[in-house]
Amino acid sequence: MPGTKTNRIVTANPPGGPDALQVETRALLQPGPGEILIRAAACGVNRPDQIERMGFYPAPQGAPEGLGLEASGHVEALGEGVAGFAVGDAVCALVAGGGYSDYVIAPAGSVLPLPAGLDLVEAAGLPETVFTVWANVFEIGALLQGETILIHGGSSGIGTTAIQMAKAAGARVFTTAGSDEKCALCERLGADRAINYRDQDFEAVVTQAGGADLVLDMVGGSYVQKNINLARSGGRLVSIAFLQGSRVDLDLMRVMLKRLTLTGSTLRARPNAEKARLAAALRQTVWPWIEAGQLRPVIDTRFALADVQAAHERLDSGAHSGKILLIP
Template sequence: MQMQAYTAVAGQLQLGLAPRPEPGPGQLLVKVAAAGVNRADLVQVAGLYPPPPGESSIIGLEIAGEVVALGPQVQGFRPGQAVFGLVAGGAYAEYCLLDQSLAWLQPDTLSSIQAASLPEVWLTAWLNLFTLGQLRPGQRALIHAGASGVGAAAIQLAKAQGAWVAATASSPAKLDFCRGLGADCVINYREQDFAAELKAMGGVDLILDPVGGSYLAGNQRCLRLDGRLIVIGLLGGASAELNLGQLLVKRQQLLGSTLRSLPLARKAELAQALARELLPQWADGRLQLSIDRVFAWQDAPAAHAYLAQNQNLGKVVLSVD
C-alpha cells in the first residue's frame, strides 16, 4: 500500500509516493494530522544530516495524529486515540511509525497543531539545559536564537528552574518575543556584541548555542568559571579556533549534542520526564506553545523557505489534514 510523503531529492524537498509502513514490536502506526518543522529538516534536505541507520529517510521529526494500528507488545494505546510524539524520521507523510516509549496521549486541551509543535523542541531544550547542562536555580543562562522553537522552549524552562536568562535575536520584534517569554536580558546580535554585554554583567554559567563556529570565541569570553557551552547546531559554521587557555583557566566545558541520534532508551527517559513535568503545564497554558505559523501540507517547501529566511517567532507546523 502506498502513501504520500516528502523526501529529499537532489537537495530539494519533493512530494512523492512511498510504501505505507507496518508497525513492528512496540510501535504505533499513526495517521498524521500535523508535523512540526525544524531546522534539522532543512539540513537533511540539503544532504548534510542523514537519518540514523535503520530510520526512515522521509523528512520530519515530530507528529500528532490518530493511532490506526498497533505492533506486537504495545501496551497502553489503542486504535482511534489521538497521540503525539518524537520520531527519528518519517513525519512528513500520511502515515508514520511512532515508538510507544516516545508517544503521549494528546490532551483534549491541545489541538493536533499544538501537539505537533512540542516534542522535538522541548525535548531538545530539556536535554541540554538540565540533563547535560545541569542548570540550577540562581544560575545564569544564555539562549542564542531565543525566538526559535528551541529558544522559546529553553527560555521558559530556564526561567521555571529559577535561572536568570539572556537571549539573543536579530530584530526588535524577536527581542520583544523573548521578553514576553520571560527573558531577563535581550541582545540584538546584529547591533550589539553579546559577549561584551554579558561579560560586563558578570557572565553566564550555561550557553545553549545553535550557531557554532562564528560564536565560539564570544561564547568563551562570557562564560564564567566552570561554565558549560552546549553546541546544538552549526548555523555559523563547523570550524572555529578554540582558546584552550580560557578552557583550562576558567574550567570551561564544551559539549556537542544532538537529540536525533540518541539511543531509544535515552530518548524514552526524556519523554517520561517531560510527560510527568511538562504535559500538565502545556495542557493548562502555564507553558506557552509559541506557534508562529501553520502551513498546509502541500506548502511544505514554502514552510522550509520561511524557516530558512529566519522569519519565525517560535514554531512552524505543517497541517496534514
C-alpha cells in the same frame, strides 16, 4: 488500514533547495513490534530537516523513509507489545524520519500523550524542541534554579521553548535574536533580557550582568570564543548546531582558568531506549509545566503538506519566530 492503502511522504532526491522537496506516495506500512502508527494532525518543520534536504544530515539506519522528525495526531494502530496507548488516543511523537506524512510510525517510547490545554496542531511543535532542550539544558547542561543561562537564537523553535523551560525551572534567562520584534517576543515569553545581536554586543551585555553559568549555542563560529569569555567559573557551554560553522579557533587558557565544560550533542541517532528515557522525564517534569500554562509552543505559520516547498522557503528565510507546521 480501512479506507487507506497509501501514505504521502516528503523526499529530497537529489538534495538541494526547497525546490528539491517532493511529495511522493507510498504504500501504507503497518507498525512493527513496539511501534505506533499515528494518523497525523500536524508535522513540525525543523532546522535538521533543512540540513537533510541539502544532503548533509543522512537519516540513521532503520529510520522511516522521508523527512520530518515530529508529528501529532491520533493513534491509528498499535504494534505488537505496545501498552499504555489505545487506538484513538491523542498523542505527539518524536521520530527519526518520516514525520512529514499523513501517517507516521513512531517507537512507542517516543510517543507522549497530548498535554492538557493544547490542541493537536500546537502539539506538533513540541517533541523535537522539548526533547532537545531537556537533553541539553537540563541533563547535559545541568541547569539549576537561580543560575543564569544564555540562549542563542531565542526566537527559533528551540529558543522559544528553552526560554520558557528555563524560566519554569527558576533560572535567569538572557537570549539573543536578530530584530527588535524578535527580542520583544523573547521577553514576552519570560526572558529577563533579549539582546539584538545586530546592534548590541551580547558578550559585553552578559558579562556586565555577571556572566552566564550555562550557554545553549546553535550558532558556533565566532560565538564560541565569546561564549567562553562571558562564562562564569565552572560554566557549561552546550552546542547543538553551528549556523556560523563547526570549526573554530579557541583560547583554551580561558577554558582552563575558568574550569569550563565545552560539550554538545545530537538527538536523532540516539537509541530508542535513550529517547524513551527522555520521554519519561518530560512526562514527569515538563508536561506539568505545559498543563500549568508555563510552556506553550510558539507557532509561526502553517502550511498544507502539499506546500512543503513554501514551508522550507519560510524556514530558509530566517524570518520566522517559533515553529513552522505542516498540516496533512
